[in-house]
Amino acid sequence: MKNQRIFPGIILIGFGAYFFLQQSNVTIFQQFYTWPTLLIIVGIAFLCQGYIGKDYEAILPGVILLGFGVHFHVVGHLAIWPNQIGAFIFIIAIGFFLRYQKTRNGLFQGILFLILALLSLFYNKIATYLGLLENGVSLAWKFWPIILIAVGVYSLFIRKKK
Numbered sequence: 001m002k003n004q005r006i007f008p009g010i011i012l013i014g015f016g017a018y019f020f021l022q023q024s025n026v027t028i029f030q031q032f033y034t035w036p037t038l039l040i041i042v043g044i045a046f047l048c049q050g051y052i053g054k055d056y057e058a059i060l061p062g063v064i065l066l067g068f069g070v071h072f073h074v075v076g077h078l079a080i081w082p083n084q085i086g087a088f089i090f091i092i093a094i095g096f097f098l099r100y101q102k103t104r105n106g107l108f109q110g111i112l113f114l115i116l117a118l119l120s121l122f123y124n125k126i127a128t129y130l131g132l133l134e135n136g137v138s139l140a141w142k143f144w145p146i147i148l149i150a151v152g153v154y155s156l157f158i159r160k161k162k
């Protein structure tokens with residue numbers, strides 16, 4: 001991290017406020033005295049480090065932690081919020097896109113995670129639309145983890161670095 005004081009400063013302020021409000025037993029914030037709130041605080045600290053401290057590699061973990069924390073708070077309160085793995089993959093895709101915006105690195109991964117999230121979130125609707133190809137689609141759906149492994153191996157070992 002380039003500017004070492006932003007991340008720990010936000011963490012200390014956020015955790016201090018969290019524990020102060022918890023000890024003070026402020027009833028307005030009662031629903032926020034849970035571990036997802038700590039994820040949100042750490043995610044905000046990473047995002048501040050990324051944007052204010054110009055340490056753009058901190059954007060991805062910031063979005064992931066903030067997004068996961070918000071997801072765990074919202075999932076029980078909003079009926080329209082998806083409670084499946086696709087929501088997590090979508091949050092990761094957003095993180096890659098926001099990091100790409102600053103570093104021009106990670107667009108391929110962002111697109112890949114977005115496609116995977118959309119397939120995961122809307123598989124039933126996609127399968128219904130492609131009803132005529134149901135056997136082919138179900139066969140492809142059966143082997144998609146192998147495709148993910150192959151893309152990961154390609155990304156790690158075969159693809160040449162710039």
